[in-house]
Amino acid sequence: MNMHNISWVRQDIVAPSPRPPGQGGVMDWVRKNLFNGWVSSLLTVASVMAIAWGVMAIAPWLGNSVWHAGSLSECRQILDGAPGACWGVIRDRWTQLLFGFYPTALYWRPMLAFVLLFAALAPILFRGLPQRALWFSAVYPGLAFWLIWGGSLWLPVSIYLGFAVATGLFSIAVRSGVGLAATAAIVGAALWWLYATPALVEIATDTAPILLVPVTSRELGGFLLSIVIGVSGIALSLPLGILLALGRRSGLPLIRMLSVTFIEFIRGVPLITLLFTASLLLNYFLPPGTSFDLILRVVIMVTLFASAYMAEVIRGGLAALPRGQYEAAGALGLDYWKAQRLVILPQALKISIPGIVNSFIGLFKDTTLVMFIGLLDPIALAAAIRANTNWQGIYWELFIFIGAVFFVFCFGMSRYSQYLEQRLRTDHRWEECA
């Protein structure tokens, strides 16, 4: 058919006409996004006023910042009555806020441990690194312990040897049943740690003394303490949380009951009460005469606390998996642990990533509570700095510094969880349309 003969069909292309006046451009954007109706206009005006008020209140204070001052009175002298921030306190005490009372000459050790932390985390956090790098991640906890607390290298080495003993016993006994092998491994490792470790450490230290200057737990403080408690709590609470979640969904009534009791009890009490239990009551529950490090007690309590929350998050992920996955794993002939490890947990953990990271962030923020049992976390150190006559009466500069550091860590973690969610998204879900 020849369209050119039809009179109502246009023969030439219409030239694009300019957009109507008032569409597009800055003014249009402002009208659509700031003054779209009277409610919106009101909100815009209110927000602008609030921002202006905030800036007016803070700008002169920030603008007159004093960086070089040895005390608050010196700051006030320099400022001469004008409002101004006295950042001299941060300049003077930032190492204390980061390390507590850690010996100044040994700052390189926690710094090195912190840098190595990223090397250890890299193969876990990001793809595309060789699997062999995971060995370093496994060695890292012992190395970091040795770097931070010092002492003999042979202590962490001998603790690692305990794991080797457990693995050896397990592989020998596995032929006569997994249960027996696991029991043998646990008992063997416990015996090793209780009886062989002290002797071994003594002998090895005498023959080959690889020593670092020991640092006591009292000297640890500031963000170093927060990070030590936070990182060990995070690393330990995830596996424990997975076990508790599996226990809560287990078919064995006793195991289920124990898990539920534990989770509900821990979730029902504030962390402070658990920390006070660690500092006040633990001596009642242990054999007379035992006492061990306060930081270790705190790490145990924080881990137990976080693992109960973690268990609930992971239970949500397990519940969200369709039944078909469990049935398919069973149909393939996988036993319970293989089904969990290969089919169920990879999917359930993926679903629960946002919740898991939220628990991590909560745990890291909760490390500030250790100030109540006399450990020097950043907030307690801020009070300690204020107790010094030089810096009596200084609040905001310290709070802003501490808040900013916490914000960087926590915000970083939440951004990473969003990246992880994107990376692990394997289904073809509809993109959420705004």
Add this chain to the structure above:
Amino acid sequence: MAITSGAQRQAFHLNMLFNDARYRARTIQVIAFCILVLAAGWLIDNTVRNLAALGKDFSFGFLWSTAGYDIAPHSIDYSSASTHARAALVGLLNTLIVAAMACVTATILGVFAGVLRLSNNWIVARLMTVYVESFRNIPALLWIIVVAAMSESMPAPSAFRGEHPQASMLFFDSIAVTNRGIYLPVPDFARSLGQLPAALGSLDVNYVAICALLVLAFLAHRTVLRHAERVQSVSGERPSTWWKSLCIFVLLLFGLLYALGFHFDYPALKGLNFTGGLQLRNAFIALWIGLSVYTGAFIAEIVRSGILAISRGQSEAAHALGLTPARTMRLVILPQALRIIIPPMISQFLNITKNTSLGLAVGYMDLRSTLGGITINQTGRELEGMLLMMLIYVSISLAISGVMNVYNGRARLKER
């Protein structure tokens, strides 16, 4: 009964306990039970031996001895001559009061911030994002201490004195914000109905009367609505009801308040300090505001994700049915969004209740500071005191999760 099948008479050997599915579940549970009993026995034995070594016994008798310390805000009668048990009760009430207040303000703040974060208004949405991200990522303890530092930097009561005072009261001389706390006007009754002795103190009859009246007004309002419904079903015209309901509430309430001689008792500067009115202490303000703004950020995220979770199709369907936007919200969106929002919100309320124990940092006399603090220090009963305190906290949280379970049961989608 003898087992006859040859396959089942297979000789029993120890490995079958672990490898045979018939026995394994029981074996594991028996082992777990043994470990549990051994661990519990070990702990109890240690505790008994440690207590004996310290010359202590295990008894809750200390609860009935005189406390001997003061508790600053007490909502029921309390003096230093009261017992430790009563001190614990006062602390518990203080915990519950600040928790309830913080729950209310955090919810209001969170709902506003969550809804505004979804707003089309660019600047408001950005502002709310900044609020949520900054408050969520900084510890609650720091916020509480910051609010405490702020309220301590307010003018002293003496600044309100003189011809040209440096500070002045807000809202027509009714509210004074000082470094000793905030003074608010408090309702008072000229022709009071008096107090009624009750189980744990005394009950103000005036407030009982007001509550009863409100219930009555609500019942009357229900009657008006039901009448309107009947008229609508007969004639198809719905009579307007809002002014009738308003009349019922306003007339009844104002009538009663007038009869009781309702007026406000304003704070006034007398000597070095304000007297009269209600004093909100700094510790209370710090804990209340700190927890509210911190938890408000979490509630904002819950509200936002709850609203986002309702697919667009729902509101489009409602519009297609001819529902107005307000009714779409009330009848279609909200009932579905609330089902998603309320369970995590209740767990945030639980968090607030537990976080009130952070009041320790600013000296708020809650359950932890009374029973778990001064009482323990005075009597040396750490074990009993901590156990009792944990038990109380667990009961509170179990009660709240019980409410949540009831709600979840009722709100669950009724599936076939």
